[in-house]
Amino acid sequence: MTLSDDDIRAIRARAQLLSAPAPDVLSVTRAVAAIQAQSSPAARLAVRARGRGLTSQDVDTSREVARTWLMRKTLHLVPTADLRWLNRLFGPRNAQAGQGRRRQLDLTDELCERALNHLQDLLPGRALTRQEILKGLAAAGIVLDTTSQAPPHLLAYAANRGLICRGEDNGAEPTYVLLDEWTTEENDPPDPHAELAHRYLTAYGIATAEDFATWSGLPLGLCRKAFEVLDLVPAGIGFALRETDLSAPRCPPRLLGAFDPYLLGYADRDLFLDPAHAKRVNSGGGMIAPTVLVDDRIAGTWHVKRTAKRTKVVVEPFAALSRSAIAGLESEVDDYGRFLGEAAVLVI
Structure with missing residues (x-):
């Protein structure tokens, strides 16, 4: 099918819900696959632009979505039901990629394991801010330089290991909770890479494996293999899922x-x-x-x-x-x- 640039832009915008807003936070997040969330205000606005009648409090208080370090080693907002399999897909890769930086910050393997063991005792039934966690670790003899990047890298490592995720914000301060207390769902797809590629194309309409690699941070070879197992059709400058409607109106401003x-x-x-x-x-x-x-x-x-x-x-x-x-x-x-x-x- 021949598609003009205007057609492709409209199809992509509709896939992003920018011309067809959804009624709740979970529907928005699921449709977009993942929302970058290292900035909480920015993540809220991403939901607003794609939602209907929602408020910032709706985003902050929803337990149907969760934040952790995933694509490109960056915090993302995703459906809570997908938290575990996405963490298993990205967590080990992110933890390995961050090893060199942890060593620069004196976060040795031994210190990290001690900290993770203590977090298992510190966090049950609680949502703690970074400062509260650091205070608890210090009481156990695990003292981090609060003026360095060691604390956020340790917390990201704990999340990549599947121990914690972000909880609700305490005012402007993020909190951290045990992942096992935020969700008990096990929803492993048989082929996680193909599942992620399918969700990506659902969210982005028309794209290439190179686009998928840019978005996910996964190696291009894996992304190409994931595309190969999907039922795709050529669509202008890329590919679309066969079920994608290749017609769409322009979205409003x-x-x-x-x-x-x-x-x-x-x-x-x-x-x-x-x-x-x-x-x-x-x-x-x-x-x-x-x-x-x-x-x-x-x-x-x-x-x-x-x-x-x-x-x-x-x-x-x-x-x-x-x-x-x-x-x-x-x-x-x-x-x-x-x-x-x-x-x-x-x-x-």
Whole structure:
């Protein structure tokens, strides 16, 4: 089937729920496969852009989703029911990849094992912040340099070993819980790599094995093998699952948060982000700015200015916006304010 660039963009946006929002946090997270979540506010906004009538509290309090270190060794929000098999898929690989950095931080194998053993005694029935965990470890004679990266690397290692995951945030502070207390579900697919590839293509519509490798952080060879066992059809610049509807309307204007999945799912963003503006979105260091989506293309960036009286959502477009795009963004800003429980106005 011949697909235009506009067709591909629309199919991808629909796969991301950007033109067909879902009614609850779990449905959004499952449809997108995984939401990068090293920034809790950004993860909330990824859900908002794809949800209908949800609030930030809905995201924070849902036990149907969970956060741990998975794709690209980065924190992701995933369905709780998938936490164990995804942890088994990525955890050992991430733990091995982090070994050199742990040694630089004096996190020896012996110290890590002592810490993990003590976490098993410290965490049952509790959700503790990083500082509370460090205090508990120090009481057991395991003292870490709190000014270094040793504490977060130890916690990531414990998560990669399948001991802990993130719990609910305590205000602005994340908490950590025993994985066995967050979920008891065992949901191992027979072929985890193929299952992940299927979920990826469901979430990203049309893509290649190279795109899947970029998104997942898995070796390209594994990604190609995973694609080979799926029932795929050629679709423009990549492949789609045979059941994918290769027609879709354009999505309305959207405000995407930082690190939005729409920008993280492909090896090449040129189809929806003009290379001339790429550095305004990704200035370096892996940072992805909040972006404006108009007609399935990145049309600008945005940020928030808060005063005592109101919240300003400041949009910086790459080019002049049409009246219909501005009207759509005004609706988005209204929903952004509703989601956070604060009055918000659009400023261009």
